[in-house]
Amino acid sequence: MSSIRKSVSKLFLTTVGMFLFGFALVPLYDVFCEITGLNGKVTGPTFSEYENVGNREIKIIFTTTNNDDMPWFFDSLKSQMRVKTGEQNLLNYVFTNTTNKPMIAQAIPSVSPGKGAQYFHKTECFCFEQQFLEPGESITIPLKFVIDPDLPKDISSLALGYTLFDITKDLIQKQAGN
Amino acid sequence: MSAVIEGHHDDHHHGPAKGISRWLFTTNHKDIGSLYLWFSFIMLFIGGAMAMVIRAELFEPGSQIVSPEFYNQMVTNHGLIMVFGVIMPAFVGFANWLVPMQIGAPDMALPRLNNLSFWILPAAFGVLISTFFMEGGAPNFGWTFYAPLSTEYAPPTVTYFIFAVHIMGASSIMGSINVITTILNMRAPGMTLMKMPLFVWTWLITAYLLIAVMPVLAGAVTMMLMDIHFGTSFFKAGGGGDPVLFQHVFWFFGHPEVYIMILPAFGIVSHIIETFSRKPIFGYESMVYAIASIALLSFVVWAHHMFTVGMPIAGELFFMYSTMLIAIPTGVKVFNWLSTMFKGSLTFETPMLFAIAFVALFTIGGLSGIMLAIAPADFQYHDTYFVVAHFHYVLVPGALFSIIAGVYYWLPKWTGYMYDEFMGKTHFWLSFVSVNLTFFPMHFVGLAGMPRRIPDYAMQFADYNMIVSVGAFLFGLSQLLFLYVVLKAIFYGKKATGQVWEGAKGLEWTLDSPPAYHTFETPPNLESGEAKA
Structure with missing residues (x-):
């Protein structure tokens, strides 16, 4: 059962991480545009x-x-x-x-x-x-x-x-x- | 061998509860699978009815039946319902029914979460559809909801839409966590990853894609919500935000999303083709690697949806080449299916007919995709009916046909009754002819420049549009026949055997038809060779 718990917590953390990554795209995009002048x-x-x-x-x-x-x-x-x-x-x-x-x-x-x-x-x-x-x-x-x-x-x-x-x-x- | 003898339930366990509470509180993967499939069937008719309104309006040039505002609502909700309410839940239904049976597990790893992830789905679509009865009407900004159309210029109901998307996303994420956890932890002893049935493989990778991109979609709609109600400027040019950023965030979700809608189809079709060719699938390992590389590539191609936003030439080239690269693993799959059929003892039952049509017509959709991937050519095709033809070819005779094929294939296993083969074949031929009648001429009007999402069109497109509309009405009616065939099988069908299909291999066929409420409570022994996946 603990292996299931482990999988679930890893996947849950990935989900949270990807949600934050969505927001991180905003500054990343600005930085990328500034560097490249796009x-x-x-x-x-x-x-x-x-x-x-x-x-x-x-x-x-x-x-x-x-x-x-x-x-x-x-x-x-x-x-x-x-x-x-x-x-x-x-x-x-x-x-x-x-x-x-x-x-x-x-x-x-x-x-x-x-x-x-x-x-x-x-x-x-x-x-x-x-x-x-x-x-x-x-x-x-x-x-x-x-x-x-x-x-x-x-x-x-x-x-x-x-x-x-x-x-x-x-x-x-x-x-x-x- | 753990097949339960017919009519004899294991004494330690109860059968399903009686009445409505069976469905409301069920944690059984088979019940939840059925719920998902029926839900998506109902949504198919709702989304389909919207498509009929669209085609009725486009039957002739000029404004005919509905107002342009309502037409926009139809286009938007048709897309949202078909993507999030039909194709995705149907595949989750398949996963619920099949993943535990195919890997020899008693149920999904997280049965209660499973119940929750289904039951919030009707809530999400209830919220979405309720906007039709509100002031300002339903969302009207297209299923891609580009800002600022979906923020500054949106009807007030956009907030309901945002919450509906949040709930759908939560449902998909919970479902995916469940599928991955089940596959990684609950396989029967001896079933290594490279012995898993292909459907399980496709769903494992699909679930990872969902976990990677559904949160990004949730982020995008959250940013919209904040722009609309809390004065932020993520996408508002007036506050220093950038509307093009919205498109990047959306398609970072959106492109993996289109593979989410096709990878499980690859799994279903692989099983059907090997069964009716009476040969094991050709190139199993290359199939697995092809699925994995398609999934990985899907993260680096998103901007091919937005070639015309004013990208620098280096960006256009990068996204053009990376997109074309996807044709290689996809080609591997198509050739593997053909090689599986080559010199096989083929028979053409309904599931096989749909599967072969899938291979042929999905390939047409893939090829028009390569045309669209050519950045300079895309400036001509962008936002025309050519794009509409392309994605309908991969989603209707692609994803939807695979779902129909899978339903015919596993229906005897699920219900214990055979469907009417003659009616099934009639359904196939009607669908096959009408789907092409509907979507093939769209290529021509698209290349000639007919723009998408517009309720009216220039005179020269009139003839083809009439043909398309006739095809669409026929296709819509054919799906009523599908409902009839399914109901007839359930109520009046002949008893099916456990094996059902002569060439079918895999753990689910070692069970009775229908399988007992609880199966594989002791895992099957794969090493003994009795049950071979």
Whole structure:
């Protein structure tokens, strides 16, 4: 009988282990994407300075999208820039709450092609930060970025897209949950 | 030899209890096996009725019978019920009936857990089906429930769906723990692992797959639950989560899941083919290794379901080649079945007909699978009816035919009565013709670009869809005939002998038909050569 007990406890532990593994897939996936730069995933602000400023010129395209029926005005001041690798660049983004109620939003970045994501360093940005705006309020937030001189030769242009999400409801829900 | 003489029960043990309490409180593996099989039979007709609604809607282009919203609910629940309510419980039913009898054990290792794992299953499907009568309707996001469709855009009943999946998962996990524990600890003396019947082998490996992936599914739906109700952002892009992550987690479960639904079928078909070829199975050992390698490979191929999400070329290639590799062990199995039949003294009773149809039609499904594995080609086939044709070929004339074949094969053993051979053959030919009529033209409309999961379609697909619908109605009706054949056997069938089939080998055939309520209370002696597995 003890052999049965042994089998059952081993199998039960495996079950628990696999349940936890399911959750472990979440950070594993992020780490994997960050290392390989898959999925155009970019991290928050990173600090980097380059001594050997490259002389390659890269075209950067900036897109902004509003998720679903997010009513805010959200755009970058330029839609395209030509930048030198290794140099600091600055671009301003404008957020305007066009509704008559206070709202909270969050912009999620994505770089394409995906394998260029890890060479796109943002030294200052609003990614993953929550923006709270009163009705009619407008703010301008700068994005500072450097393009890594190690950017693979076959990439001559990069696109940085931001999608703006309305997270007012989620945040209220979260606070209610706490 | 421990066969109990007919009508003479062992004095130390009682027979089954009387009335409903026999079924509610039973811990007998034979009773629980029957419960599982009847449950899956009932669910087959419920899921089948949903398929009929789908085919009725698609009989002609345009919106005909049901609203698009209801159509989505039908598609979703048809898939969920057929996968979790029909194929999986049917195989667990087979395992309950056969594993103890085939390894010479008196019962399953954990009989009370066995009772629990069956009885929570009707509860799970009760919860799922009850959502049809709730505000917002039943789940409508497809059986793969991709986030954010199943989280941010889901009907409020998604919470019931999540709990139903949790319960189904718990049931499968408990069942698997039971099967593995039984097989590893309760084999008759002398039955080494490499002497086990193939059905037992397939279930041992299936149970390990279930234990490895059902908890991951439970994790995925738990993350959904937290995203919906507790403000987390596992799959919510707005909070920094990633919807593609959902697909990875889901298919990490989902791909082993499709082998969970086919490995026991391999075991059943192997037994039937060797019986009616009157030859031992060709390449027993290679069969075991093939099953094991299919199971191992199933963990590294999941992303072939999501070639179009924007993977880098290295990922596409890895998943493409690893997927194609599965064709090798599968091919080994198919050739072993053919070699078993080669120069055998074949007879074509109903189980054999279904088994041969399984080999032929499952191979068609396998080949379309290889076409889908080609990453660049998949960009064309993805989410078309070609995919629908592919997985229905492996699940209907694949998994379902093996279940039907197994029921015909072991029904005389289980009930003690023979089924009507003429009616069985009629059932086979009707099913065989209609299943092909239903699913074969789907390849053509799929290649021509008809998208799946849409209640309407372009004019040029009209003719084939009408043929498909006619085939589907015929296939649905044929299964009513199956129910009739089973009931007729139970109530009016001729008495079956213990051996039942001339060529049948294995411990279960050394017992009476039907076997006594308790069998193999003293394990059979395999060394004596009297009872050979």
